[in-house]
Amino acid sequence: MPVYLWEGVTKRGETKKDEMEAPDEAAVRSILRRQGFKDVKIKKKPKDLFENIAWLQPKIKEKDIVVFARQFATMINAGLPIVHSLDLLSQEEENKTFKKVIASIKDDIEGGMTLTDSMKKHPDLFDELFVNLVAAGEAGGILDVILDRLSQYMEKAMKLKAKVKGAMTYPVATLVIAIAVVTLLLWKVVPVFEDMFKGFGSALPAPTQFLVDASAFVQNNILYMIFGAVALVIGYKQFYKTERGRLQIDTLVLKAPIFGMLLKKVAVAKFSRTLSTMMSSGVPILEGLDIVSKTAGNKVIENSLMATRKSISEGKTIAEPLTQANIFPSMVVSMIAVGENTGALDAMLAKIADFYDDEVDAAVEAMTALLEPVMMVFLGGVIGGMIVALYLPIFTMAGAIG
Numbered sequence: 419m420p421v422y423l424w425e426g427v428t429k430r431g432e433t434k435k436d437e438m439e440a441p442d443e444a445a446v447r448s449i450l451r452r453q454g455f456k457d458v459k460i461k462k463k464p465k466d467l468f469e470n471i472a473w474l475q476p477k478i479k480e481k482d483i484v485v486f487a488r489q490f491a492t493m494i495n496a497g498l499p500i501v502h503s504l505d506l507l508s509q510e511e512e513n514k515t516f517k518k519v520i521a522s523i524k525d526d527i528e529g530g531m532t533l534t535d536s537m538k539k540h541p542d543l544f545d546e547l548f549v550n551l552v553a554a555g556e557a558g559g560i561l562d563v564i565l566d567r568l569s570q571y572m573e574k575a576m577k578l579k580a581k582v583k584g585a586m587t588y589p590v591a592t593l594v595i596a597i598a599v600v601t602l603l604l605w606k607v608v609p610v611f612e613d614m615f616k617g618f619g620s621a622l623p624a625p626t627q628f629l630v631d632a633s634a635f636v637q638n639n640i641l642y643m644i645f646g647a648v649a650l651v652i653g654y655k656q657f658y659k660t661e662r663g664r665l666q667i668d669t670l671v672l673k674a675p676i677f678g679m680l681l682k683k684v685a686v687a688k689f690s691r692t693l694s695t696m697m698s699s700g701v702p703i704l705e706g707l708d709i710v711s712k713t714a715g716n717k718v719i720e721n722s723l724m725a726t727r728k729s730i731s732e733g734k735t736i737a738e739p740l741t742q743a744n745i746f747p748s749m750v751v752s753m754i755a756v757g758e759n760t761g762a763l764d765a766m767l768a769k770i771a772d773f774y775d776d777e778v779d780a781a782v783e784a785m786t787a788l789l790e791p792v793m794m795v796f797l798g799g800v801i802g803g804m805i806v807a808l809y810l811p812i813f814t815m816a817g818a819i820g
Contacts, residue, residue: 421463422446426455437463438509439521478516478543484572486511486520491565500561501527519543532556546709547692554700564699571695574771575688578778582684585782586677592793596800603804605640608633611808623814625807661717668717676788680781685719686750687774694767703763704731719745736763 424446425435434455440446443460450458486507493503504524511517519540526536534553537544544552548568555564612630615622622630636643657663672678689710696706704727711723722745729739737755740746750770757766 422460423463424450424458424460426450426458429454436509476513476515478513478519480572480576482511482513482516483543483548484569484576486516487565487569487572491562491569494565495562500533516543533561545713547696547713550701550705550709551696551699558700567695567699571691574691574775578684578687578775581778581782582680585680585785588786589789589793592797596797599801600804601636603801604629604633604636608808609637615811623807623810625803626810629804629807664717665721668719672716672718676785680778680785681716682745683774683777683781685714685716686746687771687778689714689719689723689746690750690767690774691771694764694771697764697767703736 420442421437421439422443423435423437425433427433438446438449440449443462446460447458489507489510490503493506494500498506501524504520504527508517508520508524511520522539523533523536526539527533534549534556537549537552551564551568552561555561558564608629612633615626615630621627658667672682674681692710692713693703693706696709697703701709707723707727707730711720711727714720714723722740725742726736726739730736735755735758737751737758740751740754741748753766753770754763757763760766
């Protein structure tokens with residue numbers, strides 16, 4: 419439907435502007451008249467020339483979906499019908515791309531589809547976890563409760579992801595800066611000193627000669643080095659897309675010093691939080707494990723959870739296969755076993771998730787405290803060593819003259 423821009427005066431004498439999607443101008447005028455607006459001015463919104471070019475449209479962030487879920491839950495809890503709630507949410511949404519998605523969901527429901535089926539049409543926004551929980555909420559008549567749980571779960575997942583990204587950013591940024599500075603020195607600075615060294619008429623010290631040779635290599639092969647780096651990145655991405663490549667890389671990641679232990683704790687927190695949310699929402703454990711494994715983010719953990727699911731389908735407890743997988747700490751497995759025996763597995767998983775959230779916080783702080791001095795020494799050592807090597811012939815010659 420076309421979109422109309424309107425301006426009108428409220429009963430209090432305030433001027434208000436907005437836009438409305440309607441079949442025609444008469445429909446907009448009729449709706450605004452019923453809402454008490456007067457001196458209404460309406461014009462058709464001009465078409466966006468780039469609206470059909472996907473990559474030019476604003477991206478929908480995870481935060482947008484969290485806010486949507488929380489507001490949707492509040493409206494349903496207040497007694498508003500689903501269609502009316504979606505209509506209000508689409509009108510209030512500032513992100514144009516997400517606005518269209520919400521309007522599309524509303525139109526689908528008006529056409530006879532369920533909320534679950536409508537959301538399935540947008541898998542890039544609403545993953546299996548989201549859709550299955552909404553389905554459970556619709557079936558059980560507790561959609562507002564489910565949406566509120568989803569928003570809380572997503573908020574905690576976002577915080578966890580932000581912590582890990584923050585921990586990774588510092589060492590990666592330092593390494594990139596070191597590579598950039600070293601390349602620049604070898605490419606532009608060392609050749610200037612090399613011209614000066616030629617007039618000395620004597621052999622250069624070994625560290626300086628190594629720098630000169632490295633500079634000559636960079637000068638002659640800079641384009642090959644750039645193409646090689648790009649090819650390496652592309653090759654890595656293509657290899658990671660394969661089943662074997664993903665398994666090998668994810669195995670190495672979990673075994674990596676410092677980072678491996680952090681990622682294991684993140685995996686435990688994510689697994690516990692996700693499965694707890696699904697079980698407390700009424701999703702069967704086998705279906706929950708299937709979805710949790712697909713959202714694990716690590717092939718090794720995914721395989722372990724799928725093996726756990728298979729074992730449970732054969733009549734075993736959840737704790738038995740988790741022990742054999744040797745991925746989760748023994749304390750976690752013991753707590754899960756207690757939760758199974760007491761019939762409060764979802765509550766126990768929530769406690770495990772809270773505990774490991776705190777563990778991730780502590781691990782990130784400890785890792786940051788350790789890496790900061792190490793990276794500073796590394797960066798200072800590399801750059802300082804290069805500078806000393808460049809001035810070494812000058813110091814040698816000055817000593818000989820003295």
